[in-house]
Amino acid sequence: xxxxxxxxxxxxxxxxxxxxxxxxxxxxxxxxxxxxxxxxxxxxxxxxxxxxxxxxxxxxxxxxxxxxxxxxxxxxxxxxxxxxxxxxxxxxxxxxxxxxxxxxxxxxxxxxxxxxxxxxxxxxxxxxxxxxxxxxxxxxxxxxxxxxxxxxxxxxxxxxxxxxxxxxxxxxxxxxxxxxxxxxxxxxxxxxxxxxxxxxxxxxxxxxxxxxxxxxxxxxxxxxxxxxxxxxxxx
Amino acid sequence: xxxxxxxxxxxxxxxxxxxxxxxxxxxxxxxxxxxxxxxxxxxxxxxxxxxxxxxxxxxxxxxxxxxxxxxxxxxxxxxxxxxxxxxxxxxxxxxxxxxxxxxxxxxxxxxxxxxxxxxxxxxxxxxxxxxxxxx
Numbered sequence: 531x532x533x534x535x536x537x538x539x540x541x542x543x544x545x546x547x548x549x550x551x552x553x554x555x556x557x558x559x560x561x562x563x564x565x566x567x568x569x570x571x572x573x574x575x576x577x578x579x580x581x582x583x584x585x586x587x588x589x590x591x592x593x594x595x596x597x598x599x600x601x602x603x604x605x606x607x608x609x610x611x612x613x614x615x616x617x618x619x620x621x622x623x624x625x626x627x628x629x630x631x632x633x634x635x636x637x638x639x640x641x642x643x644x645x646x647x648x649x650x651x652x653x654x655x656x657x658x659x660x661x662x663x664x665x666x667x668x669x670x671x672x673x674x675x676x677x678x679x680x681x682x683x684x685x686x687x688x689x690x691x692x693x694x695x696x697x698x699x700x701x702x703x704x705x706x707x708x709x710x711x712x713x714x715x716x717x718x719x720x721x722x723x724x725x726x727x728x729x730x731x732x733x734x735x736x737x738x739x740x741x742x743x744x745x746x747x748x749x750x751x752x753x754x755x756x757x758x759x760x761x762x763x764x765x
Numbered sequence: 766x767x768x769x770x771x772x773x774x775x776x777x778x779x780x781x782x783x784x785x786x787x788x789x790x791x792x793x794x795x796x797x798x799x800x801x802x803x804x805x806x807x808x809x810x811x812x813x814x815x816x817x818x819x820x821x822x823x824x825x826x827x828x829x830x831x832x833x834x835x836x837x838x839x840x841x842x843x844x845x846x847x848x849x850x851x852x853x854x855x856x857x858x859x860x861x862x863x864x865x866x867x868x869x870x871x872x873x874x875x876x877x878x879x880x881x882x883x884x885x886x887x888x889x890x891x892x893x894x895x896x897x898x899x900x
Binding site: 628629630631633634637640701702703704707721723737754755757758759760761762764 | 773774777806807836838839842846858859861864870871872873874875877885886887888889890892893
């Protein structure tokens, strides 16, 4: 005699998410079947039967809804009604300003003739040491935005740079240097941390490695982390 | 060399154990290890963590605490000031020479100095810089 889907699942000691993972039928759809909201489709019937190790005719096409006290998913979630708000937990105090943020603020302020510690503290109404980390972050953001406004990218100034969230941003200038050296076929002399000297022409490079062709024709790839410094070989 | 660069160097000299291995050996959390190596601001505030790392890597604690005061952003600011104000800077490399010259360019990985007296130019990898001084 055919049984409700949820009865078979519970007898097999499976959770909805386990049945969903095993059968390939989405968990939300299984909930709808178990709630009796729609009949089980033919394709899903075969998948669910295989996952539950029963015959397709053992599963009722249209389940009787589970008894109310046995429902695990809140009804509001299925019907689209918003859940009641969670009671607020204990609030953590805001994180205090980090010393490095103050150093950074003062460093950025030094770029402007009209900004210093006094003016920053007058703006926020308290000593910088009493800021929260969030307030300091906001001040930093304002100063950085002002820098971009006054020195827009692409104006060719020596300290023109963009945020280093890409490897090209991290080593923008070294990239240009190595590109020029590669095109001009300059010989570079690399000094490694262990004192080794390796010289050659650049074959290729990435943000993390440089490949050189040594005078004997051999190629060697060096990790930049192994390199202390390098110079162009003067002919 | 910042604390982060130094810990990365020590990890490499020990055969390159990953964060999990170091964490299990020292008791320092993976999160703290990642913060120490990857952040450009001042990190490593917990002296107990630095103690554990110093023991693990077999270096004096002072080597770590000294480098904690030289976080990467500080060097960036020094290079920026040197470039902007056209002031010479001295870069003291770990286990190597010191270079004194004017900054031609810098980024987060390296900087090029023009050395005085016709000595030419040199590109210094920033992770090799132990200490610096604006002149």
